[in-house]
Amino acid sequence: MADRAPVGRRPWCWQPTTITRFALVVFIAFAGSMAILLGFLGRSTQLQLDADARNFILRESADITQTFDQSGAKAASDLIEGELHNVSANIFLLDAPDDAGGSGNIKRGPEEIKTDGRVHRLLVNHPGNPVAEPFAAIAVPLKGGYRLLVGRSLAEQERLTATLSASFVAAIGLALVLAVGISALLARMASSRIQAIADVAGAVTAGDLSRRVPISPGPPRDAFDSLGLMLNTMLARIESLLDEFRALTDGLAHDLRSPLTRMKARIDRLQRSSEIGESELAAIGAEADALLGMLENSLAISRAEAGIGRDSFETADLAALAAGMADMYEPLADESGVRLTITAPAPVPARVHRALLGRALANLIDNALRHGAAGGVIDIAVTATPGGARLSVGDHGPGIGAGDRATALRRFGRLDAARSASGAGLGLSLAASIARLHGGTLSLLDNQPGLKVTIDLPAA
Incomplete structure (x- = not known):
């Protein structure tokens, strides 16, 4: 019986790789x-x-x-x-x-x-x-x-011609030796850079998302450095998304448990009771609406992070948009004993998704009503900036400390002080995702006292 090479190994043969070519x-x-x-x-x-x-x-x-x-x-x-x-x-x-x-x-x-x-x-x-x-x-x-x-x-x-010919032959021989050496050196350099990228890819595939492609310490940078920077940016984004996904699953597991438990308990009571109480049905409906709202907000964040909605951008007046949201929330603010003020001295045009940006602004106003000081003031402002436009919503509640702001912007990133309040911790995260969809940024600032949330958008 003929001998066979070990499984998984092939007899060695030279193969022209990209580096050798x-x-x-x-x-x-x-x-x-x-x-x-x-x-x-x-x-x-x-x-x-x-x-x-x-x-x-x-x-x-x-x-x-x-x-x-x-x-x-x-x-x-x-x-x-x-x-x-x-x-x-x-x-x-x-x-x-x-x-x-x-x-x-x-x-x-x-x-x-x-x-x-x-x-x-x-x-x-x-x-x-x-x-x-x-x-x-x-x-x-x-x-x-x-x-x-x-x-x-x-x-x-x-x-003289014979001497020159001999010298030229020797020079060509030396040139061939140099060509071999330079080719081998360049191939080794390219191979080492590619191998470094392959090692990082292997480590990431194995689960180590913290690995990054090594970059030359300073300019000038070559094409491998440009590729490495792009890959590092991509890896950082993947790591961030996976962290958000873990936070999402953890948050869903935590925040869905309580309403589902309450719904099951109420359903059990209804099953044991001979009469169906309207209050129990209303409570179950409210819990279901809260769950649907939580899932809808999670889906909206995912769609915004994926860039869905850019084809619906249009030029809109942010001052008019903010004024409309203030009018809509004014009755609710009156019921809560909170006064809404709006500062928008002139039209501020911007290229936006009107519905999504309105939703982000609504989330910020709702967040201010929920966590702001009772009997306080919520300030809504629209201003033109050198780079575009700024929307801001400020309250005079307890605010968010600098060390907790990153947590507050994560999905289901609820702070300990907010656990007792209603909500799922998605409002700020959704607003931040909508800001990124528009090419802008969302920032949490100290309103002295309270929290001031700003959305900076690029020019129209």
């Missing part, structure tokens, strides 16, 4: 650019050396030809002798007609060179050197059957 691209780009650069430099050097040799040959042949035409063969021969004293690596030959002799450092010109005034490449046995050397030469016909041959040795140029 990235490293390969960097290697090819770096090595290719270096090869192109060095090849360009080598070719440019070769062309420059060829141009120098060609220019020398053309210049010397033109000078000798001009001297020959103006002063004759003797003057041209003297000029050639002077050039031979200056540079011995060149060849000069002034060939006389009919083998009458000539001047120069070679006796006869190569037969293969054409007398066409063009530069040719050929091998010449230079005096004192038994080995033929490469030359660039030109043969020019002169008057009277003379022929001028001027050449420049390419031996030094070829040695």
